[in-house]
Amino acid sequence: MKLHHNVALLAAAALALGGCATAVPPVEVTRFHNAVPAWAPGTRYAIATAPLDASGSGGPAAGMPSLEWNSYRAAVDQQLQRQGLVAAGSGERAPLLVRIDFARSERVNGGGNSPVSVGVGGSTGGWRSGVGLGIGFNLGGGPRRITDIELAVRIDDAASGNALWEGRAIAAIPAKAPAAQPSLAAAKLAEALFKDFPGESGRTISVP
Template sequence: MKKGILAASSIALMIALSACGRGGIYADVARFHTNQPINRGTLFIQPADPSMANSLEFRTHSESVAVEMRRQGFQTVPSAAQAQYVATLDIAQTDGTTVTRPGTTVGVPVGSAIIATPVGRGPRNSTERTTTIAVQIQRQGDGQKVWEGRASKTANAGSQESTLTWAVPRLATALFTDFPGTPGVTQQVRL
């Protein structure tokens, strides 16, 4: 009987730990376009908030998008006057509700019931922070939007994953994976 309980507890612990490892490595990505080919060309990246245009913060984050756009065959340029396309980048962080978690739990069989028992240390109360990047690409000549998308990731506030320096490059990579992507579908993309 003890061996059965020990085996069941071990299996439950392995399942719980493997689920923890998978849970935090995906971004929710949604993309929209007209299903028409997007010709590659020169591209200028501007902030959604014009007051950020000359900030070091925006230049750092826009470079993450520029790297991905170059991988897709676009050539980034330093001014809108030189560009065939303008990409508008918006970055937002929002704090959600405080979530109470018991840490890692393991199902322990007690008689005919299984009781979730907390083991180890883990966050007991944490606030979740969602980081979202959104990009709109429009043709410079006629102002027609040709593509737009957003990627978001939720992590515990205060964790490395909730910082912009960690999240923005990874979200940019997720956003432009399989560019232009399936329009109108929200997908989970591995970070």
């Protein structure tokens, strides 16, 4: 009886450890906008092929793998369409231009947090504030490799070039966890970024 009890405890512990290894951490999300209009269902948008910030580290212009770029584009496309927007066809003029930027980096987490500075720029009035988001966690057992993943999206008025809405989502995921894979990470960050769109301007929230 005691043997069976010990086996059950070991099995439960293994399941708990497995859950910790694959758990998706919360995503830190910040949005800025100036009274985003209620776009009519069917409003067309086009996604820019250049990164949001030419000096930044996202999109094909920065040499990121095309498969990863496609993962983020597809994830953002899905979220925009859930808002009732429609992707413009080839050669079709769209009133909205969507810019996407993303970054991925790895670090060793020994228990301390590395601050991440938010600073997209643009005309909606907030990204230059230099807000620091301390992100990271230690599951125990010594230093672990952490993948920091960041997604930034800006929706511009195509005619004027003015930014109408912009947001940034950041997550720190164990490097070996399935959630760190580009397709899963892109879907998670995009979903968090567009949660309760347009969101409260200037506020940072944690999305589980």
